[in-house]
Amino acid sequence: MTAVIEVEEVSYDYPAARALFGVSFTVEAGVVLALVGPNGAGKSTLMRCIAALDAPTEGRVRVAGLDVAEDPRGVHRVIGYLPDFFGLYEELTVRRALTYAARSRGVAPAATAQAVARAAGRVDLTDRLDQRAGELSRGLRQRLAIAQTIVHDPKVLILDEPAAGLDPAARRSLSQLILALAAEGMTIMVSSHILAELEDYSTSMLMIQDGRVAGGGVVAAGGGTRDGTRVAVVFAETPADLDGRLAALDVTIERRDGETVVLACDGEDDALLARLIGAGLKVKSFSPARRTLEDAYLSEVRPGARS
Amino acid sequence: MNPEFQRNLWLEAAPRRAAWAILTLGLIYLAVGMLAHGDTDRMISALGTAGGAVFFLCALVWGSRAAGQSVLTEIAERTWDFQRLSALSPWAMTWGKLAGATSLAWICGLTGLVFVGLRALTQDGDPWAMLFLPAAALFFQTLSLSLALIGVRKARAEGRAARAGGVLGGLALAIVLLLGVASSSGFQRGAGLGGLGALIGARGEVLWWGQAYAAGPFRALATLAFAAWALICAWRLMRLELQMRNTPLIWPLFLVFVATFMGGFAFLQGGWALSLVTGALAVALCAYAAAFSEPADRVRLRQFAAAAIRLDLVRAGPLTPATLAPTLLAAVLVAASFAAGGDNLFGRAPQAAALIAFLLRDLGIIALFRFGPRPQRGDFGAIVALAVLYAVGGSLGAAFAQGLGAALFAPLPNAPWTSFASGLGQALIAWALAIRRIGAPEKTG
Numbered sequence: 001m002t003a004v005i006e007v008e009e010v011s012y013d014y015p016a017a018r019a020l021f022g023v024s025f026t027v028e029a030g031v032v033l034a035l036v037g038p039n040g041a042g043k044s045t046l047m048r049c050i051a052a053l054d055a056p057t058e059g060r061v062r063v064a065g066l067d068v069a070e071d072p073r074g075v076h077r078v079i080g081y082l083p084d085f086f087g088l089y090e091e092l093t094v095r096r097a098l099t100y101a102a103r104s105r106g107v108a109p110a111a112t113a114q115a116v117a118r119a120a121g122r123v124d125l126t127d128r129l130d131q132r133a134g135e136l137s138r139g140l141r142q143r144l145a146i147a148q149t150i151v152h153d154p155k156v157l158i159l160d161e162p163a164a165g166l167d168p169a170a171r172r173s174l175s176q177l178i179l180a181l182a183a184e185g186m187t188i189m190v191s192s193h194i195l196a197e198l199e200d201y202s203t204s205m206l207m208i209q210d211g212r213v214a215g216g217g218v219v220a221a222g223g224g225t226r227d228g229t230r231v232a233v234v235f236a237e238t239p240a241d242l243d244g245r246l247a248a249l250d251v252t253i254e255r256r257d258g259e260t261v262v263l264a265c266d267g268e269d270d271a272l273l274a275r276l277i278g279a280g281l282k283v284k285s286f287s288p289a290r291r292t293l294e295d296a297y298l299s300e301v302r303p304g305a306r307s
Numbered sequence: 308m309n310p311e312f313q314r315n316l317w318l319e320a321a322p323r324r325a326a327w328a329i330l331t332l333g334l335i336y337l338a339v340g341m342l343a344h345g346d347t348d349r350m351i352s353a354l355g356t357a358g359g360a361v362f363f364l365c366a367l368v369w370g371s372r373a374a375g376q377s378v379l380t381e382i383a384e385r386t387w388d389f390q391r392l393s394a395l396s397p398w399a400m401t402w403g404k405l406a407g408a409t410s411l412a413w414i415c416g417l418t419g420l421v422f423v424g425l426r427a428l429t430q431d432g433d434p435w436a437m438l439f440l441p442a443a444a445l446f447f448q449t450l451s452l453s454l455a456l457i458g459v460r461k462a463r464a465e466g467r468a469a470r471a472g473g474v475l476g477g478l479a480l481a482i483v484l485l486l487g488v489a490s491s492s493g494f495q496r497g498a499g500l501g502g503l504g505a506l507i508g509a510r511g512e513v514l515w516w517g518q519a520y521a522a523g524p525f526r527a528l529a530t531l532a533f534a535a536w537a538l539i540c541a542w543r544l545m546r547l548e549l550q551m552r553n554t555p556l557i558w559p560l561f562l563v564f565v566a567t568f569m570g571g572f573a574f575l576q577g578g579w580a581l582s583l584v585t586g587a588l589a590v591a592l593c594a595y596a597a598a599f600s601e602p603a604d605r606v607r608l609r610q611f612a613a614a615a616i617r618l619d620l621v622r623a624g625p626l627t628p629a630t631l632a633p634t635l636l637a638a639v640l641v642a643a644s645f646a647a648g649g650d651n652l653f654g655r656a657p658q659a660a661a662l663i664a665f666l667l668r669d670l671g672i673i674a675l676f677r678f679g680p681r682p683q684r685g686d687f688g689a690i691v692a693l694a695v696l697y698a699v700g701g702s703l704g705a706a707f708a709q710g711l712g713a714a715l716f717a718p719l720p721n722a723p724w725t726s727f728a729s730g731l732g733q734a735l736i737a738w739a740l741a742i743r744r745i746g747a748p749e750k751t752g
Binding site: 013014015016051052053055057068072073076077079081083085086087088089090091092096100101103104105106148152 | 318381386389396605682
């Protein structure tokens with residue numbers, strides 16, 4: 001795999017304080033990277049440095065082989081960046097807004113109409129091309145902003161808190177769009193401090209804490225992969241002495257999520273199920289536990305917390 | 308078509324909007340024409356006056372505001388990053404904004420210029436006004452765009468959003484400074500008794516580098532030259548906004564132009580020595596403007612210092628503080644005026660040397676305040692500190708020791724070498740404090 005984003009020892013100073021401290025990582029082509037961390041961790045600053053909007057105090061950033069300090073305009077051509085707080089040209093129609101976005105990002109005049117139609121189609125705005133941006137709902141505005149960001153088919157797409165303020169339907173739509181763009185080979189970096197938002201589409205995760213890379217750098221996201229040998233069990237009638245009865249079976253309770261109990265054991269799943277039923281426990285549901293992004297995050301932040 | 312120009316045309320000069328503007332102006336011209344009661348000469352004269360007013364209000368006032376707003380609106384509506392991420396060249400972005408945002412203002416203003424031209428051709432008007440007025444409009448529009456870009460850079464470095472009030476205030480300050488320079492004694496002495504009036508009113512002749520020039524064309528061409536420099540300034544500021552680096556050559560070239568332009572007015576009065584002093588004064592004013600225009604960016608200054616110490620000129624060049632070139636050039640011009648016999652020039656050259664010392668002090672004080680813990684209040688703090696030093700310090704000094712005491716706080720002609728020594732001493736203290744503040748490490752929390 002080819003590295004599309006290379007960040008080497010990047011530090012960034014605001015006038016009053018340092019925001020990034022020697023951040024280094026690489027992102028391979030086709031990856032959907034979840035950039036996670038608490039508010040104020042430095043995620044947005046890092047994204048702005050990668051997008052060649054702010055120059056790092058120290059260190060080096062390369063995007064699609066281009067050095068952001070040496071060729072910032074070249075980087076701008078291959079990148080699409082949507083900041084957390086974005087604006088639209090309220091008086092322009094969707095068609096004109098996309099036309100301007102395409103032309104200002106180097107799409108040839110002859111190819112502009114096609115690029116506009118394609119971008120509008122990708123975000124389901126085809127039927128609103130002649131509507132003014134100022135007349136769109138929040139969800140539709142978000143779609144238009146993303147369409148403007150991808151109208152020139154960038155190699156790298158950077159989205160800073162893209163789902164903030166969206167309703168569940170709009171979030172679902174955003175997830176589907178990101179998955180579709182990733183399927184087309186776009187490398188995507190998405191930040192959020194709400195991990196559930198990133199769950200559906202992220203393939204990798206990078207954690208930033210206090211301006212530094214936390215955990216082990218870019219790691220595999222949860223993505224629904226099997227979480228070790230853990231199983232999630234729902235009992236029909238949870239006995240009061242469940243902990244003791246499970247301990248007698250040499251099974252420990254990892255955690256409880258509502259009525260679901262995540263059990264840790266070393267054996268095979270079917271053997272465990274047989275032991276539970278054999279002990280007289282009424283099992284309503286039994287499935288392998290899936291590792292969530294939150295699990296991955298917590299295991300990196302607090303090793304041992306869920307491992 | 309340039310996409311930025313086209314977008315601005317969509318927003319500013321939509322056919323319906325333009326039609327309404329032309330219709331309104333047409334009604335104004337019709338009303339003015341009817342006041343002449345059929346007298347053609349009176350009608351042309353009245354229309355010329357109305358046209359001049361329309362051009363002033365539309366092309367100069369409205370156009371300048373629109374040019375500045377072309378950037379500030381992007382900041383307010385959070386679309387500026389979207390623009391900075393475009394693939395447009397800095398030049399395309401600059402002229403697209405300048406021509407597009409002011410398009411309707413120009414359309415309206417040019418209707419006025421037609422009547423100004425009609426009067427100039429048929430009556431006793433100045434035909435060079437046809438060049439001077441558009442050049443002045445271009446100058447102020449471009450200056451406004453440049454100030455907006457300066458405001459954006461400063462605001463970003465100070466962690467705040469740029470505001471239109473700051474930019475319009477800056478534009479007003481620039482106009483006051485220009486008028487201040489134009490009305491300075493050196494300027495007027497060089498230009499002769501009617502020099503200032505001749506230049507502004509385009510009457511008679513302007514004496515420049517010992518030659519007499521007709522005031523009308525001189526004014527028009529000088530304004531055009533300054534408009535061209537303002538355009539270059541806007542383009543270079545746009546390059547910085549688009550994360551590109553500027554070579555440190557254009558700014559010194561502009562300073563040489565300013566020194567040459569201003570020095571020319573003093574030549575007939577005092578020869579080379581006075582021309583050099585006048586040039587130094589003009590360049591010193593540019594140093595003050597530069598000190599307030601650059602973002603208070605400690606990181607950038609430290610990077611410059613580190614690169615300069617390593618003699619890495621390629622890296623240090625684009626990071627060079629803008630105050631360095633005018634300070635050095637002003638010092639060189641004063642030294643040159645001594646060589647040209649300026650010490651015999653009624654004490655003007657020694658006074659100019661004292662002025663350089665106070666310039667160094669003032670730049671130190673400006674840096675000290677602007678790199679303080681609250682940089683957003685730095686400009687105001689620096690202005691207050693300078694006012695206190697010059698006014699209160701000067702008054703106290705004069706109260707204790709008449710002229711000599713006052714000379715400790717200002718570059719005065721009665722004791723120029725006292726002023727020189729005092730200015731240098733104060734400059735050392737101010738810069739020692741400023742450098743300590745600039746070098747302080749960032750908080751790590």
